[in-house]
Amino acid sequence: MADTAIEVESLEKTFKDGWFGRRSIRALRKISFEVERGSIFGLLGPNGAGKTTLIKILLGLVSKSGGRANLLGQPAGDRRGRAQVGYLPEHHRIPRHLKGNSALAYYGGLSGVSPGDVGRRRDDLLRRVGLSEWGRVSVRKYSKGMLQRLGLAQAMLHDPELLILDEPTDGVDPVGRSELRTLLQELKSEGKTIFINSHLLQEVELVCDRVAILDHGNLLRVGTLDEITDQREREIEFVVRGAENVLREVFSDVTIVDWQRDAPDVTQIRVQGLDQTGVNGRIDALRSRQLELVSLIPSRDSLEEAFLEIVGGNADSTP
């Protein structure tokens, strides 16, 4: 079994529009990445970045214009690959004549699950997504969040190896989001691969092992959260008790971002460009001058900051 659940290499998609397809829109521009089995992968990008197109190519809903895409070792769109995928589309529509249980029977049947197996798994699934009491209720009466939970249940029904979730927390309340995070971690621990497409960067930050940032069809970054956020220069905050003039001597050769005096003898200094050796040197210098180091906080960027900076930089360079 290959270690990668999804392999994308130089994938391209150009949509033709207008009379005789004279207008073309490049939705994906030679993107390449891999998703390891058993990991949670987040795909980020602003609206129109090509995220949904990428998912649809992987599922065979949209044809690719070039490149290569494999899903669980099968060419993208192949039915054998799709049989092992649970998909929760964004704004999905479950037929309104169904109830919770019959919807699971319907989608289970479509995935090739026998009615008996659906019956056996149904209760547990509804419990896991928090819909234990709603199986016999028509989906007309479901709230948006409940429909989302039911969508997730149908995606998990046939015990797929890979879950592709497009905006899974859309319409779900904070408690539900927390439950979903727990569920995703459980699934990961069961060895499932999860591919999440989401706007909610905090959610992604909390659950994803690796992240890709897509914008205007270009893949801007792929990596772990640390790799994404560490791309920028780190800042370190020193809080020191002691004379200010002595402090200035210690930090004389360092780029100072901020210098604040919090108390009569306490100073907060934010510096940039120090590696670990430099940090150790400053600590030693402070101790040798009898200055008390109150705290040392290495500051890290949030994913949102990294995302905004990366996408912002791309916006400047993309025509």
Add this chain to the structure above:
Amino acid sequence: MRPYLTVLKDSFHEAFASRVLWILLAVSTLVLLALAPLGLQDQRATLLRRTSVSAWPALIERFYEASQDKQQGPVKRIWDRAGDDFQTTITESMASTEEDLPAITRTEVSVLLEELNQQLQQDDFYDAEIWSETVLGPEAEELLERGVAQLSADERVYLNRLLLIAAFPNEIANAPRQELHLSYLGYTMDEPLPFNRTMAEPIINQLLATVMGFLVGIVAVFVAILVTAPIIPHTFEAGAVDLLLSKPVIRWVLFLVKFFGGCAFILLNAGYFIIGLWLILGVRFGLWSHSLLWCIPLFLFLFVIYYSVSALAAVLWKNAIVSIVITILFWGACFTVGTAKGLIEQFAINPGRIVTLVPRPDVLTAVNQSGHLLEWRDDSWETILEPKGRDGRPGFLPQVIIGPVFDAQRKQLHYLQTLGGGRRFRFLGARPTLSVVSWSGGSWQHAPGPNPPAGASWIFLTPQGETLLVAQEGVFRFDGKTAEARQGPKLFGFRLPTAQGDPPFEPLGPDEELQLAESFAAAIDSQTGNLVVFSDGTLFWLQRDQAGRFAIAAQRAFADIDGPVTLGCTSAQVVLAPSDGRVLVLDLPRLEEQHVYRPGGKSEPYQVLASPDGTAMAVVFHNGTLAVLGPGDQPPRTLGGDVSSAVFDAQGDLLVADRGTRVTTYDPKSLRPKQTLEPEQGVLEMVYRYGVQPLYTIFPKPGELSNVVNYVLTDSETQAMGPPVATDLRQARVKVDIQGPLWSSLAFVVVTLSLTCFYISRLDL
């Protein structure tokens, strides 16, 4: 397979979840409940009906004669007891005559009926002495034996009716002993149905075909189109389709399953209604018409045609409203093409179709469907005589011209004519007219012939050149004189009295008791002049003796033939073609079956022809097939698909009229064409042949599926033009294309669905 079965199952689930389905099922239930109490009830006939009298003019004549008679008899007794209105009506009718027959209106008939029915209610209607000379049936005898006083009031009226019928054995020939009444919730309608129990099944089936064609074929199908139109657009909506197609399914198969699943709605509706009707017919009417159940798949197919268009539009535009509009436009296009074809055929093509060919030594004569007599001159058909109704005006219904036969000696064409419009009220059973068309002064002149014998229905030319008429009472020879010639010359506007000469029709036997049915068939052997006649299930061979008279030489009853037949004969064989499409070849004189063929499918035969030397025979069917039999034991060979008439000429060549006005001469042995006479086509005909007809051929024909429904229910490939109860196979029939609409519609559905599948499989969702 499981994913597709799941989708199919869900379609039924969806249909059952639809409120419209339950509303329609409720409406169907109401209709079925309203129909359920209907029933048919046989009742002893106690009244005289308008249709009981087969010949009102003859009945009036009998009463008038009785009024002049001094001798007592049943008719005289009824006359004497009748009121003034009755007597005045009879006298006035005798005063105003039409074609030598008493004229009578519908109102006058009502007066006579009222009086007769009043007398039937009287207890002293019967007088043993007066009825002593009248031949009574066993039923009347039995009632009389019991004694009139012992009979119940109902029985007494029934007896009186039997006595009245016995007094008018020829005039009141259609009075059934039993009448069929419609009953509803235990209440029986007063007026009987105009048909008996035997005829009930085909008539009810015909009625059903019409009602279901409208209720299920139009109303239910269009409701289903409206209800199912959103199914495909909803399936292809974002959020729904990607969820479906992310599953391990093949797109186009999923579409097809979804498409056929959408048919669940109409299947449930049509199935419920038709099965309900079938049960009502079976339980209440005793008509277990299993063919009715075939209407379920038929209507489903009709829906599939429209739904395929709806689905294609839905996939292209993903909008239910657009798909409904497109479907309605499609229906309109089909309707327009079908109607244009039907109208052009009805008013321009069919009236000109040649229905009879009469080869004469010098020129070919023909009769077309509208009753024009034509001659082939200068590469076109020239009308030599316009059709005339009884009152000289063209009739609305197609003219049935029997004949003509060409009397070479007198240069006359003789023909009988039935139907046609008339100013005065006419009844079924009224005599046909005989026309004599003579060559005079360089043109053909029409003159009415004398009134033919009662029930004259066939006209033949013997090898000796005589014109024979076969009527209900036997065979007659016509002397060829017109009615006017018989009345003598006029001088200064006044007709000179002439001595009554020989009667115009000389009876030629047979002397044996032979009362032919109202609808019988006859044919002549052109070599010997012998005749074959088929009446009421019995075939008679009438041999002609040296004196020219006919006698029954052989006869045979056919228990399995109860409808009309067409006959043909040579000196060695008789061809009997019943209306079920069989062709029986019988030998002479034993009348035993030598072969049974079915070369025209289930189509009714139109004519049977025999070559002058008797070596070949042919049958023309109403569906346009010509089957040439023989020589010998060879199986029939068929020709063409649009043959409207055929004849063997004096040389034995086969002349075949097809495509309306074209006549081709074939060698009867090889069936190779020798010569073709085809007039130049008119603009309308060209538009029809090269525009409307090709368009019609490639278009689906959902509207024509009603013909298939009709065929399934009535088992008839053709439909009579004119009265629906016509029993004369010579009457023009519309060929109903059964397979054409099915195949062209099927092809259309396959192409439309294939296009949709192709589009879907390449679609980026």
